[in-house]
Amino acid sequence: MNKSQWQIVLTLVFVIGIILTACSGGARTLEGDTRDAVLAYAEPMADTLLNGLFAGDYTAFATDFDEAMRKGLDEKAFTDLRQTLESRLGAFQSREVSSVLESGNYYIVVYRLRFEKDDAVTMRLVLTKTEPHLVSGLWFDSPELRKR
Template sequence: MAQETVVSDDVKAEVLAYADPIAGNVMQGFNEGNYTIYSRDFSPEMRQALDEAAFEQNREFVTSRIGLYESRTDPVVTETGEYIAVTYRGEFEREDGVALRLVFQKDDPSHRLHGLWFNSPMLRS
């Protein structure tokens, strides 16, 4: 398994140029319960793995525990093998410091989302 390493500031700036708007779309779609906006930047594999029914289930699970999304800060950009991950510190109505992790494939010029996770103590309990 490849080691996860933090990228240089130059690479971070390049990645955030496309990751920030995608994170914005995902979280807007999440808050609105709008799968079309939420999944707009998904890779075909991701769209198949996280279809609209799964989105609705996941959204219900997350909002019932920590509420709606409010903001994100402090992105950390790391790379592992062929993937780049951006992890934000997210604030939700009932919990701060929720890890919002978006994963992209390095060699994908379309910057499609290949992975998406929300993680926090309240989501794990």
């Protein structure tokens, strides 16, 4: 396994750990004004990230990443992610917020993404609670992506 593959694995382990924490009893669903306040900065970050991803622009994609995300999801991993999404899911069509969670020092915004070949893709965007809010985790999941 080369260095970039290890970086992808380490990033995924980190993100999965956060998600498992979010799925445990420690996470709580945010509603009302608190949810809206998180979405006020999360939505523009998601726009920048997704626009950069689908335009093939790593700089835009990683604009709001914290240092660990920049190291774990470098340009090579970005290219691999983009190719995987495009080849397995087709063209991106839309997104909607599914839920907003709070877990420890993080907010997790769960999106439902629709693609040409799969309309049930989940994207989890993990953000730091402290300012400046930064992306510290990112995970895509769908039955199509889990196929070998």
